[in-house]
Amino acid sequence: MTQALSKATYDGAVLGVSAPPTPGMLHLGIGNFHRAHAAVYTAKAMAAQGGDWGIVAVANRSRRVVDSLAGQGFLYSILELSSAGERVDVMDVHRETLVASEQTAELMARIASPEIKIVTMTISENGYCRNAVTGDLDVDGDLVSADLANPAAPRTSIGQLAGALIRRYQGDGGPLTILSCDNLVSAGHTAQKMVTQYLQATATPDGFHDWFEASVTFPNAMVDRIVPGTTDATRARVRELLGVTDAIPVPAERFSMWVIEDKFAAGRPAWEEGGAIFSDEVEAYELVKLRLLNGSHSLIAYLGGLSGADTIPASFGQDFVRECVTELLNVEYLPSIDLPSGFDPQAYIAQLFDRWSNHALGDATARVGSDGSLKLLQRVPDPALRLLNLGEMPQQLALMVAGWIACVAPPEGFDPGPIAAAMIEPAKEKLAAVTTGAGSVRAHVEKIMRGGFFPEALATHDEFVGRVAELVEIIITHGVRDAARTALDA
DSSP, rough: OBBBBBBOOOOSSSBBBTSSSSEEEEEEEOOOHHHHHHHHHHHHHHHHOSSSEEEEEEEEEOOHHHEEEEEEEEEEEEEEEEEEEEEEEEEOOEEEEEETTHHHHHHHHHEEEEEEEEEOOOGGGGGOOOOOOOOSTTSSSHHHHOOOOOTTOOSSSHHHHHHHHHHHTTHHHHHHEEESSSSOOHHHHHHHHHHHHHHHSSSSOOHHHHHHHEEEEEOEEEOOOOOOOOOOOOHHHHHHHHHHHHOOOOEEEEEEEEEEEEOSSOOOOOGGGGGEEEOOHHHHEEEIIIIIIIIIIHHHHHHHHHHOOOOOOHHHSSHHHHHHHHIIIIIIIIGGGGTTTTTTHHHHHHHHHHHHTTTOOBHHHHHTTHHHHHHHHHHSHHHHHHHHHHTOOOOOHHHHHHHHHHHOOOOTOOOOHHHHSSSSOOTTTHHHTTTTOOOOOHHHHHHHHHHTOOOOHHOHHHHHHHHHHHHHHHHHHHHHHHHHHHHHHO
């Protein structure tokens, strides 16, 4: 039996070994993506230029990752998988662990401490507590209203950040940067808006808001790396390559990209040493990624889920899926984006095709298709409304919405299959509630479209809603390939 990964059992090369014992950063949401993305850039930055940028790793509720991380002396591995081969790196960049739900007071005190200069976060779209229709903080929702009623022990990340900022101001903790690493349009602006609106709804000390505006920054950033879930096969391969057992290895593709607005209140790591791009065109890069990669990813997942393809490369390998994605990219998405300076969209698309064909990575269709009610809000309305306002029907975007409905909220009597059933949908109960009593597929789709999941302009567009309903009907009666062919032929 192999020994567990630790500094006593592993004597190979380590990324980030120069990380100091006193952390300068704190990360909310210590999942696979952070550990394969921002943590890697931070390790490379410190290896090149040093700096007090060790990371406090914060889990929301689960102890699994943080306990394993601490138990392994903060070492973990990244298994990089591509058609060209594989490699494994061992990371050493985290220095403390916390669980927010159990250690809320400690978390807020840590963010308030002057040693912490940057808070990064991957809390998913759901973690921002944003109303899907208005785009504002959902102050009337159960989560935020509960936090506002109990400000000493908030349960949301937004409430915890707001409470910590008040403590930081009272303790003269100095300026701070909050950097979102989530897949959101204008992620920094979104984070700033949610925190600001929370602070406006709660009691703050005199002078706080002036300090907040002058001392806390929220840079925009675009993050990009496909990072699937860890499997037993991941653990077994890492054990073969390293000769020790890592409880929390992370599989990842070779590609990685991070574009950041250089707006830091108290310094930052030299992330450019790890390949990060600092740019004033972050929002343009965000749209490129959110639509070309993420939007297409959703279409691939729903078409794959309905056609029995359990991985993204298996789904994308089907001719009808590739044709739909090509149409989506070139006809419906690309014209909707003001591209960054010097950006070559066809080279980027060619790269995407290669990434989606990475059978070595084998990203699960069900994983990519999860959280659709949150993801589609970022990926469908604006480009769809652009075409609708021009008098054109966005066929592939309608197919994407139809695929989502068929997978996670199918009309009564339709079974989308086990892959779709494995997709996690946070709005599943709400979807079931709003569709109660629907007497037809058209009524079922109308209830979803007008049930608060999409902005009013799209939800009340009769032609678009009708097209989605037609495609759902075809999926149910003739199958997803016929629905895709109908969308392509139109």
